[in-house]
Amino acid sequence: MCIVETSQSSRYIALSYLWGKNFVQLFTTSKNLPKLSQPGALEKEKLPRTIKDAIILTRLLGERYLWTDSLALLHDDGFQYHDDWVYARAALTVVAGSGKDANAGLPGVRKESRKFHQEIEQVKPGLQLMVSHLAEDYISTSQWDSRAWTFQERMLSRRCLLFVNGRIYYQCRRTTFCEDMEMPRSNGWSLDSIDMPTRIFREKPFVQFTSAVELYTRRELTNPTDILHAFDGVKLVLEMRIGAKIYWGALETMLDSSLIWESTKRLFRRQGFPSWSWSGWIGEVQWRYTEPVQSWIEWHADQDIGIHPFPKQAYDRIPPPLPRPDNQGPVSRHRLSTTTPLLHFRTVTAYFQLASPALIHKSVISPLRKRLTGPSALSTVRPAPADPGLIRAGIADLNGLWCGTIDLDVDWMSQVATPLEFLVMSKVDRFTDDELSFWEGTLPDDIEDLLTQRDYGVYNVMLVSRKDGIYCREGLGRILTEALSRALEPGPEWRDIVLG
Numbered sequence: 001m002c003i004v005e006t007s008q009s010s011r012y013i014a015l016s017y018l019w020g021k022n023f024v025q026l027f028t029t030s031k032n033l034p035k036l037s038q039p040g041a042l043e044k045e046k047l048p049r050t051i052k053d054a055i056i057l058t059r060l061l062g063e064r065y066l067w068t069d070s071l072a073l074l075h076d077d078g079f080q081y082h083d084d085w086v087y088a089r090a091a092l093t094v095v096a097g098s099g100k101d102a103n104a105g106l107p108g109v110r111k112e113s114r115k116f117h118q119e120i121e122q123v124k125p126g127l128q129l130m131v132s133h134l135a136e137d138y139i140s141t142s143q144w145d146s147r148a149w150t151f152q153e154r155m156l157s158r159r160c161l162l163f164v165n166g167r168i169y170y171q172c173r174r175t176t177f178c179e180d181m182e183m184p185r186s187n188g189w190s191l192d193s194i195d196m197p198t199r200i201f202r203e204k205p206f207v208q209f210t211s212a213v214e215l216y217t218r219r220e221l222t223n224p225t226d227i228l229h230a231f232d233g234v235k236l237v238l239e240m241r242i243g244a245k246i247y248w249g250a251l252e253t254m255l256d257s258s259l260i261w262e263s264t265k266r267l268f269r270r271q272g273f274p275s276w277s278w279s280g281w282i283g284e285v286q287w288r289y290t291e292p293v294q295s296w297i298e299w300h301a302d303q304d305i306g307i308h309p310f311p312k313q314a315y316d317r318i319p320p321p322l323p324r325p326d327n328q329g330p331v332s333r334h335r336l337s338t339t340t341p342l343l344h345f346r347t348v349t350a351y352f353q354l355a356s357p358a359l360i361h362k363s364v365i366s367p368l369r370k371r372l373t374g375p376s377a378l379s380t381v382r383p384a385p386a387d388p389g390l391i392r393a394g395i396a397d398l399n400g401l402w403c404g405t406i407d408l409d410v411d412w413m414s415q416v417a418t419p420l421e422f423l424v425m426s427k428v429d430r431f432t433d434d435e436l437s438f439w440e441g442t443l444p445d446d447i448e449d450l451l452t453q454r455d456y457g458v459y460n461v462m463l464v465s466r467k468d469g470i471y472c473r474e475g476l477g478r479i480l481t482e483a484l485s486r487a488l489e490p491g492p493e494w495r496d497i498v499l500g
Contacts, residue, residue: 020101406477
């Protein structure tokens with residue numbers, strides 16, 4: 001048993017597992033590679049239990065090769081993992097979902113390495129019932145499933161054998177099987193497939209993109225600067241399936257819709273990444289709207305290598321909120337960024353104020369379930385405690401009347417009644433039900449009457465701050481389209497925007 005180099009067409013099993021913090025294990029380097037390539041070399045080394053079990057399992061399955069990142073890659077100084085297709089090419093990915101480090105093993109591979117408990121009750125003589133939990137109930141609570149790097153490993157894998165919570169699950173893109181439940185082999189769907197992340201690839205193109213980002217931003221990164229690097233594998237798959245490039249976390253042909261992500265919990269700024277991208281923030285994000293938004297904005301980005309033009313947007317431009325100035329010349333000179341790209345565009349800006357802020361009570365529901373219908377939508381929405389760091393505030397016009405809503409960091413509580421600048425970004429038909437339910441019974445009668453109409457029109461507005469002529473995103477909300485004329489002084493006006 002040793003390290004060998006094979007062709008890309010070779011059949012192999014891949015191992016996905018956690019190294020663990022401060023866990024010492026063998027890594028291949030340029031220096032020890034000749035030694036580890038000698039026949040029988042690995043038998044003489046102290047390998048973590050998970051890798052030992054994976055070797056045993058590979059033999060039991062009749063396979064010859066096992067790929068594991070600690071041994072198959074050269075961990076020299078400056079090492080960075082680049083091969084995003086290792087898990088996609090594998091015949092099977094073995095997932096070590098138990099424990100917190102490389103010594104957790106694969107419970108069940110070795111004799112007496114696990115305690116297997118089944119909840120079975122006899123209802124009457126000859127009839128027994130067993131309690132079976134969804135596979136994702138166990139998988140999603142594992143330490144392995146909380147890490148950002150393992151997200152793409154699972155998403156890229158065609159077949160997974162998951163060892164988690166003392167059980168073994170098999171998953172492919174179509175179904176899930178559990179070892180303690182016999183399923184008809186012809187069945188292409190099961191309850192165990194609920195919340196399986198690869199299900200997003202059955203959705204519409206933009207929903208595939210938003211769902212992938214929502215699931216990914218729930219996960220943890222040891223190195224915050226890996227936020228886009230650990231997403232590269234999923235990014236490549238999405239680009240092939242959707243037929244469009246992803247630029248700093250935004251879908252190039254649907255930039256209008258890509259930019260209206262919002263927080264689900266308190267966000268913290270990630271340095272070295274643009275504020276307009278979800279990658280520029282630490283924390284979970286979501287899209288309230290999965291249908292395309294409409295916009296009038298023509299986009300391009302300024303970066304250190306020059307101007308980055310975006311392709312034609314998937315949806316035609318609509319008339320802007322205000323007529324464009326007759327004397328509008330070319331966009332002001334470009335500001336080439338030496339660090340992160342700056343979005344450069346023209347749009348309408350307006351000042352409004354915050355009103356009636358309060359802590360938010362969220363509903364806990366998987367991104368995989370919230371847009372589904374039919375039997376695959378089975379789920380229970382559980383009320384969550386208020387996030388102590390997130391508020392929902394009303395957006396008020398010059399008369400102090402409610403005209404919109406926004407979720408913000410609790411630090412903005414002190415900015416109530418202060419004029420704040422918003423960029424008018426795009427248009428949708430109406431507020432979401434979740435947004436309106438928060439304000440139920442508190443709005444003036446004429447606003448309540450307006451909101452009963454089918455499509456009353458709402459603008460997506462971005463709350464911004466400004467420093468040295470560059471805007472920074474602070475939050476995203478919505479206002480009634482008819483409220484734009486009631487903005488605070490100096491009223492709505494066109495501006496050249498450089499958004500960092």
